[in-house]
Amino acid sequence: MVGRHCTQCGTELTPGARFCNECGAPVGAAPPPTPEPVIPATAPPQPGAGARRSGGGGAQGTGEPASSNLGWWAAGAMMVLLLTILALPILRQEQPAAPMQPGGAAGGVPAATTDISNMSPIEAANRLYNRVMQAASNNDSAQVQMFLPMAIDAHEMAKPLSADAAFHLSSLQRMGLRNDEALTSAQEALESDPNHLLLLYTGGEAAKALGRDDVAREYAARMLQFWDEEMSSGKQEYDLHSGMMEDVRNFAEANAGDS
Numbered sequence: 545m546v547g548r549h550c551t552q553c554g555t556e557l558t559p560g561a562r563f564c565n566e567c568g569a570p571v572g573a574a575p576p577p578t579p580e581p582v583i584p585a586t587a588p589p590q591p592g593a594g595a596r597r598s599g600g601g602g603a604q605g606t607g608e609p610a611s612s613n614l615g616w617w618a619a620g621a622m623m624v625l626l627l628t629i630l631a632l633p634i635l636r637q638e639q640p641a642a643p644m645q646p647g648g649a650a651g652g653v654p655a656a657t658t659d660i661s662n663m664s665p666i667e668a669a670n671r672l673y674n675r676v677m678q679a680a681s682n683n684d685s686a687q688v689q690m691f692l693p694m695a696i697d698a699h700e701m702a703k704p705l706s707a708d709a710a711f712h713l714s715s716l717q718r719m720g721l722r723n724d725e726a727l728t729s730a731q732e733a734l735e736s737d738p739n740h741l742l743l744l745y746t747g748g749e750a751a752k753a754l755g756r757d758d759v760a761r762e763y764a765a766r767m768l769q770f771w772d773e774e775m776s777s778g779k780q781e782y783d784l785h786s787g788m789m790e791d792v793r794n795f796a797e798a799n800a801g802d803s
Contacts, residue, residue, distance in 0.1 A: 551575045665702035666709065672698050673712045680719070692720055707737045708781035714746040726750035739770040742781060745792045748799060764799035
């Protein structure tokens with residue numbers, strides 16, 4: 545069976561052939577030596593390579609990759625914080641106003657809906673006086689506390705005041721328990737209109753609250769003395785405050801009898 549196949553390329557040989565018809569190798573030549581397998585050389589380890597493979601992205605080893613990543617994270621965090629600080633005021637400005645709640649409060653906080661920016665001083669004073677009195681009639685103490693100081697300041701800025709506006713100021717000061725100021729405001733206005741029923745009324749009440757009953761009696765007596773004359777004088781404020789004129793008369797009758 546020897547020589548039937550070429551020992552070099554494995555081609556089947558013809559009978560009596562001395563050379564391989566395929567590769568030309570002599571029949572019976574020794575087969576070529578088997579090449580040894582080539583083992584690739586191992587690359588030398590790099591500094592920190594083992595730490596990166598086993599330590600989770602540079603957390604161990606030399607520490608250089610971790611420091612680089614930490615710097616980028618810190619810079620990114622600072623940028624986000626800066627953008628947040630810059631954008632916060634804009635976001636607050638764009639927030640819709642809270643809806644009005646019953647009693648005139650937005651989200652539980654009294655809302656100043658009276659726009660007085662384009663009014664004259666006396667117009668602003670009158671508007672704020674009406675706002676305070678309306679809130680008082682509705683027992684809305686939050687609105688009264690908000691607008692009462694504003695109304696008093698507006699009347700002070702609008703001086704000199706008419707008799708009716710002086711009555712408003714004195715009434716507001718009494719509501720704020722500032723009876724000394726209320727009496728002074730009434731007395732100053734009475735110098736120009738000494739028999740004005742509303743000024744005598746608010747001045748008399750302030751005097752009574754201060755324990756100055758003599759002044760209260762004097763004012764009450766003058767009210768009764770000039771009542772008919774004043775009511776027929778055509779003063780517009782008596783019609784505007786017609787709902788309280790009965791209380792004014794009752795005060796005069798109750799206090800004048802002490803004299």
